[in-house]
Amino acid sequence: LGVDAIWLTPVFVSPMDDFGYDVTGEREIAPLFGTREDFTRLVDLAHRRGIRVILDMVWNHTSDQHRWFVESRASRANPKADWYVWADPAEDGGPPNNWRSSFSGESAWHYDETRQQYYYANFIASQPDLNWFNDDMRDAVLDTARYWLEAGIDGMRLGAGNFFCHH
DSSP states (O other): OOOOEEEEOOOEEOOOTTTTOSOSEEEEEOGGGOOHHHHHHHHHHHHHTTOEEEEEEEOSBOOTTSHHHHHHHHOTTSTTTTSBOEEOOOTTSSOSSOOBOTTTSSBSEEEETTTTEEEEOSSOTTSOBBOTTOHHHHHHHHHHHHHHHHTTOOEEEEETGGGSOOO
């Protein structure tokens, strides 16, 4: 067939609200897709046949169940407080601006009782957007990239890259 690459859409641990694009475990293979050993074997067998392996990386957002978001929403003072896009309510208590979800067309802002702030989710409410202006968050994502490259993958597809920054 002339196949020279395999592109895997997200295979990471996820509650599957959006077909795996709502990641909770960015360094873990979801049991639905096998084990880490299965993944390692796939990469090895592909490489023996001259086939590259590309992973679909989800770096615009995570699941709202991801440990980073759980920590971020816990308080405004913790080390991951600024790893996501948060904003205070508008004067009337509503969303901070008129930004709309790319999926629903409704407000992309979702109120969080614990923080008393809105978080931004450009796609679905259970996919809060990461704050690419935060150095520590970027370092964590880049560490994940290195992790998978060291695991033998040949490349990455970055989905929703045009949504990485918000102003």
